[in-house]
Amino acid sequence: MSCPCRGKLKLLVATVTFVILITWLYLFVGNLENSRSLLLSPCLDEQSERYLEHNVLDARVREVEEENRQLRLQISQSQGSNQDGNYGNQQWAASADTGADDGENTAEERGNHTDCVKQPMVEKCELLHVACVCAGHNASRDVVTLVKSILFHRKNPLHFHFITDAVAHEILSSLFQSWMVPSVQVSFYDADELKSEVAWIPNKHYSGIYGLMKLTLTKALPSDLTKVIVLDTDITFATDIAELWTIFRKFTDKQAIGLVENQSDWYLGNLWKNHKPWPALGRGFNTGVILLLLERLRRIGWEQMWRLTAERELMSMLSTSLADQDIFNAVIKQNPVLVHQLPCFWNVQLSDHTRSEQCYTEVSDLKVIHWNSPKKLRVKNKHVEFFRNLYLTFLEYDGNLLRRELFGCPSQPSTESIKLQGALEELDEDDQCYDFRREKITMHRVHLYFLQYEYTETQGGADVTLVAQLSMDRLQMLEAICKHWEGPISLALYMSDAEAQQFLRYAQASEVLKSRKNVGYHVVYKEGQFYPVNLLRNIALRNANSPYVFLADVDFLPMYDLYDYLRKSIIQLDMAHTKKALIVPAFETLRYRLSFPKSKAELLSMLDMGTLYTFRYHVWTKGHAPTDYAKWRTATTPYKVEWESDFEPYVVVRRDCPEYDQRFVGFGWNKVSHIMELDAQEYDLVVLPNAFVIHMPHAPSFDISKFRSSSGYRNCLQTLKDEFHQDLSRKYGSAALKYLTAERNM
Incomplete structure (x- = not known):
């Protein structure tokens, strides 16, 4: 249903335009005649005549254009006040009675392809504030796509305010700290401290208690924060968020909440028989995108307002169905003057039963896409393929490209960025x-x-996590490792943004991986020329939750029951009070299909038959020779071995062991340097007599190919080894001289 004043408004526009044209022509002719009579004076030559004529005309044209601009602006503002949400008037009553979608009828509301005067953008370098409630692993992943879409279009500094549980806080704080996007600030607020504010409200929505926390933002956010854009995590921006921020300027002196009308019939109560929704004005409003004038809401007592409304409605409704949205709508029903209705393209809702197609006629209309359905990308919408592609663009977009400066806007660089810049300047x-x-x-x-x-530590304090790293080409090993190792696993995965999504689909489709919740997958995004193997190991090591770690590689399969055997060995060898590195002997097979040995006796038999070999005996004997495989064959108790040059066994140590040296990237000396430092710190190297891992065959990595083919690569590796020796000597003094001596005697 169209606005009753629409026809009158169009007639007014046409009349004003006609009057302006007639006035302009009259003034133009009059001024031209006057200027000509003046310019015919014998005191002026022909050149002066043309000059004055031009100036007079130019001044008058500018004057008429300014009058015209002012008239258009007044008309536009008149239209805006009718369309954008003063709901104490008869227009809202008509819309409420008919259930009409106020955003579906006019071209002015549908998009920016109209002739309406553009609202002024925000001031250059004005700081925009955005708030999100984010809890759990899945929401933390979703919010990254939202942030990417905002960063892609933005031209202003941003301050993100995240209300998070402990999980999301850890994930997002680490992500933003390592992302280092210029002119972006991030603040976190503990959701646990806000739970008591909303825990008394029964909620049937899948978002749970966190779906109610937007009600608490006036209390949760800083008291000096006056306004904020509040977003759900399933939002994708198709334009600069600054455009949305400018709408705050259109609020009347009583409006405090900006919302888009709900695009389904939910609040009309006609979706199914006996459907009884919470009270709402007409179709109600969707709270996926909210403009909040916090200062004004605090002044009118928002906290008490929504609490009293919720208490009253819960007496009959018993629980919320749509979480905070039900309560927002109930408050607005009682206080319609609070709401400023946003054009519907600021929240194109893709849940079931919506009429979102009426919000847009072309791509330029789209501002914000809202995947507000549990089915997400599988919703039914005739343009869903376009929306899905828009979403996937940001999902797989290289986040490194968003680290761009906002030139001309002063920003306070983080401690990390200052350190990084200093380190870069020192490089030659x-x-x-x-x-x-x-x-x-x-x-x-x-x-x-x-x-x-999910991690639950076992009793006895001897739990051990398998720690490893991998890239996309080793993904197929994960299922096999999970079948061989039932304990916790911490993995660092080196991937691009697009590869991370491929991995996600792979993991979600795998019955084996889906059933395991004690595997921590930590994605490290690709950047640079080399595989940062020791950085990956350190990230996996730092994020292991058990007191002990098994430092392995992903292309090794542990023997069955190794997890239980290691926990028993940790206790028997009193690792809690001694510095030991327990060595798990390594073997290999050249066969892609292997009947995996179920015991040490079976492994020795396969070793004798040539089905298995000691690891790298034919290409890199020194790497594992000190393990003393001959002794291991008959050993029944753990035995100590001495460090030798180039020794790189797989070991079990306390989680607080030294980290790997990150100067070693790609291929070469990445594990050797770590074992050397363990020895320098006087760890006892102890071989376990009934433990083993077997290396499975695979194609050579790109980095080992570079090592073999490039003399420059090998020369640089030698340079890094020399520098490592020097650093080790400075760190451990004379005790480290044996490593340099051993290197020179090779």
Whole structure:
């Protein structure tokens, strides 16, 4: 149903335009005649005549254009006040009675392809505030796509305010710290401290208690924050968020909440028989996108207002069905003057039973896409393929490209960015090993716990986590490892944004991986030329939750029951009070299909038959020779071995062991340097007599191919080894001289 004043408004526009044209022509002719009579004076030559004529005309044209602009602006504002939401008037009553979608009828509301005067954008460098409630692993993943879509279009500094549980706080704080996006501030607020504010409200919505927390924002956010844009995590922006921020300027002196009308019939109560929704004005409003004037809401006592309304309605409704949205709508029903209705393209809702197609006629109309359905990308909408592609663009977009400066806007760089800049300035670009040195200080984005993770420590305090790293080409090993190792696992995955989504689909489709909640997947996003193997190991190590870790590689399969055997060994060898590194002997097979040995006796038999080999005996004997495989064959008790040059066994140590040296990237010396430092710190190297892992065959990595084919690569590796020795000597003094001596005697 169209607005009753629409026809009159169009007639007014036509009349004003006609009057302006007639006036302009009259003035133009009159001024031209007057100027000509003046310019015919004999005191002026022909050149002066043309000059004055031009100036007079130019001044008058500018005057008429300014009058015209002012008239258009007044007309536009008149239209805006009728369309955008003063709901104490008869227009709202008509809409409420008919259930009409006020955003579906006029071109002015549908998009920016009209001739309406554009509202002024925000001031250059004005700080925009955005708030989100985010809890759990899945929501933390979703909010990254939302943030990418905002950063892609933005031209202003941003301050994100996240109300989070402990899980989301850990994930997002690590992500933003490593992302280092200029002119972006992030603040976190503890959702646990707000639970008591809303826990008394029964809620049937799948968002649970966190779906009610937007009601508490006037209390949760800083008292000096006057306004904020509040977003659900399932939002995708198709335009600059600054356009939405400017709408605050259109609020009347009583309006405090900006919302888009609900695009389904939910609040009309006609979706099914006996459907009884919460009270709402007409179709009600959707709270996926909210403009909140916090200062005004605090002044009118918002907290008491929504609490009293919720208490009253719950007496008959018993619980909320749509979480905070039901309560917002009930408050607005009682206080319609509070709401400023946003054009519907600011929240194109893709839930079931919506009429979102009436919000837009072309791509330029789209501002915000809202996947407000549990089915998300599988909703029914005739343009869903377009929306899905828009969403996937940001889902797989390289977040490194969003680290762009806002030139001309002063910003306070983070401590990390200052350190990084200082380290970069110290590098010599003419150094032949410049790329290696730059890789060491590269700040990679890190998304911890990419999938749901649950950890419960076993009794006895001897729990052990398998720690490893991998890239996309080793993904097929995950299912096999999970079948061999039932304990907790911490994995660092080196992937691009697009590959991370491929991994997500792979994990969600795998019955084996879906059933395991004690595997922590930590995505480290690709950047630079080299595989940052030791950075990956350190990230996996830091995020292991057990007191002990098994430092392995992903292309090794542990023997069955190794997890239980290691926990028993940790207790028997009193690792809680001694510095030990327990060595798990490594073997390999050249067969892609292997009947995996179920015991040490079976492994020895396969070793004798040539089905198995000691690891790398034919290409890199020194790497594992000190394990003393001959002794291991008959050993029944743990035995100690001495460090030797280039020793790189797989070990079980306390979680607080030294980290890996991150100067070693790609292939070469990444584990050797770590074992050397364990020895320098006087860890006893102890071989376990009844433990083993078996390396499974695979194609050579890209980095080992570079090592073999490039003399420059090998020369730089030698340079890094020499520098590591020097640093080790400075750190451990004379005790570290044996490592340099051993290296020179090779």
